[in-house]
Amino acid sequence: MKFSDFVAVDAIRSDVEAATKEAVIREMATALVDAGRIGAGDLDGIVRAIMKREDLGSTGIGRGVAVPHTKHPSVTKLVGTVAVSHDGIDFDSLDGDPVQLIFLLVSPPDRPGDHLRALENISRQLRDDAFCRELKAARAPAEIQHLLEAADSHGFVS
Amino acid sequence: MVEQTVSREFVVGMAKGLHLRPADMLAREARRWRSRVEVIANSQRVDGKSILDVMTLAVEAGARVAIEVTGPDAGQALDAIGGLFERNFDEMGGAGEPADGEPSAADTA
Numbered sequence: 396m397k398f399s400d401f402v403a404v405d406a407i408r409s410d411v412e413a414a415t416k417e418a419v420i421r422e423m424a425t426a427l428v429d430a431g432r433i434g435a436g437d438l439d440g441i442v443r444a445i446m447k448r449e450d451l452g453s454t455g456i457g458r459g460v461a462v463p464h465t466k467h468p469s470v471t472k473l474v475g476t477v478a479v480s481h482d483g484i485d486f487d488s489l490d491g492d493p494v495q496l497i498f499l500l501v502s503p504p505d506r507p508g509d510h511l512r513a514l515e516n517i518s519r520q521l522r523d524d525a526f527c528r529e530l531k532a533a534r535a536p537a538e539i540q541h542l543l544e545a546a547d548s549h550g551f552v553s
Numbered sequence: 554m555v556e557q558t559v560s561r562e563f564v565v566g567m568a569k570g571l572h573l574r575p576a577d578m579l580a581r582e583a584r585r586w587r588s589r590v591e592v593i594a595n596s597q598r599v600d601g602k603s604i605l606d607v608m609t610l611a612v613e614a615g616a617r618v619a620i621e622v623t624g625p626d627a628g629q630a631l632d633a634i635g636g637l638f639e640r641n642f643d644e645m646g647g648a649g650e651p652a653d654g655e656p657s658a659a660d661t662a
Contacts (some may be wrong), residue, residue, distance in 0.1 A: 452574055456604050462573060489577065489604070507569040508613055514573055515611035522605050 396512040398520075398543040401500070405430035406475035406476035407536040411497075416486050420445050420463050423478050423499040430476075433501060437469040441501060455488025459531060460521055462514065473509045475500040477543070479533055495531045496521075520546045559631045560621040563638035571612035575642035582634050588624025589647040590634065601634070620630075 406426035411417035411461050421442050427433045433441060442467040448454070455461040464475075476499050483493030502510040521527050527548060533539045555585065565571050571579075571594075583590035583601040590601030592610060594617065599606035612618055618638075622631045 452577065454573060456573070456577070456608075458605070464573075489581075489645045507572070511570045511572055511574050511613060518605040518608035522609070 396516045397547040398516065401473045401509075401513050402543060403427060403430045403432045403474055403476050404536070404540050406432060407454060407539050408476070408478040409533050409536050409539055410538070411478045411480045411484075411506050413480070414482065414484060415531075416449065416484060417446055419478065419480065419484050419497060420449075420499065423463075423476055423497065424501075426478075427476055427499075427501070432470075432474045432476075433467075434469055437467065441465060441467050441469075445499070449487075453489065455486035455489040455490075455492075455494050456518075457488060457490040457492070458521065458527060459483070459492055459495045460498070460527070461486045461488065461494040461496075461527070462498045462500065462517060464502070464510070466504040466510075467501050468504055470501050470503050472504065473500065473502045473513055475513065477530075477539055479531060479539065481531075496527065511553045556617050556624060557609045557627050558621065558623040559627045560619055562617055562619045563635065565612050565614055565616050565618060567644045568614050569615070569644075570614045571607065571610065571618070573584055573608065575637070575644070576604050578637055578642050579634060582637060583630070585633070586622075586624070586630035588622045588627045588630045590630060591621045591623075593619040593621060602615060604635055608638070618660040 411419050411422050413422045417470050424442050428438050445463045448465050454463050478497045480495050483495050493494040591598050592601045594610045594612045620634050
């Protein structure tokens with residue numbers, strides 16, 4: 396799976412205003428609403444579901460990266476977005492470090508394989524330190540989009 | 554102490570496969586031991602102490618995973634990691650269940 400298979404480019408944010416975990420999740424989910432990828436009426440339910448998942452254990456996986464996610468019956472296809480916080484956000488990460496790079500995923504309840512393949516793609520690409528660093532330094536959504544496209548075309552694609 | 558290599562194969566019993574939470578549990582357990590822990594699946598061999606590495610395997614429900622441990626505490630490490638697989642990483646695992654306790658459709662409707 397490639398980034399372009401699930402990242403809604405219109406919902407990419409290069410400098411989120413949110414300073415807390417819940418606020419950034421809401422900001423990113425709102426970006427998905429504005430991009431027409433999830434329904435406005437589902438926003439609160441999706442944010443709540445993602446926070447409920449975070450309560451089970453942070454999705455801050457280290458290296459300043461978090462992958463908040465949930466299943467939700469309102470989506471028929473995996474959808475996600477990317478945001479960068481230059482100030483960093485406390486995400487209760489596994490390594491305790493603040494998070495600057497966030498991938499948010501909403502998947503249909505009956506497609507666990509797609510969710511796994513999105514995680515696989517994200518984690519495989521993020522093992523590249525330069526890619527990770529450049530994403531965190533991005534100042535415009537288009538810059539993030541180009542980095543993701545470059546990773547899609549140069550990286551190993553499964 | 555003598556370096557030894559031990560390995561065992563497991564079947565992933567969780568309905569959602571080896572997703573982020575079990576990958577985190579596996580890497581955490583692996584890091585508790587001095588031995589090198591490798592996870593082998595889908596023709597790939599990765600460092601079991603790295604959550605990013607484990608997630609790149611994208612192991613689906615029902616797939617096989619081999620754990621290979623090399624080092625002074627290899628046997629204990631393999632037993633501990635094997636225990637995670639044996640109890641399905643504390644997940645329900647049945648198809649259709651909210652496998653890792655994530656909110657079900659009913660919770661979020």
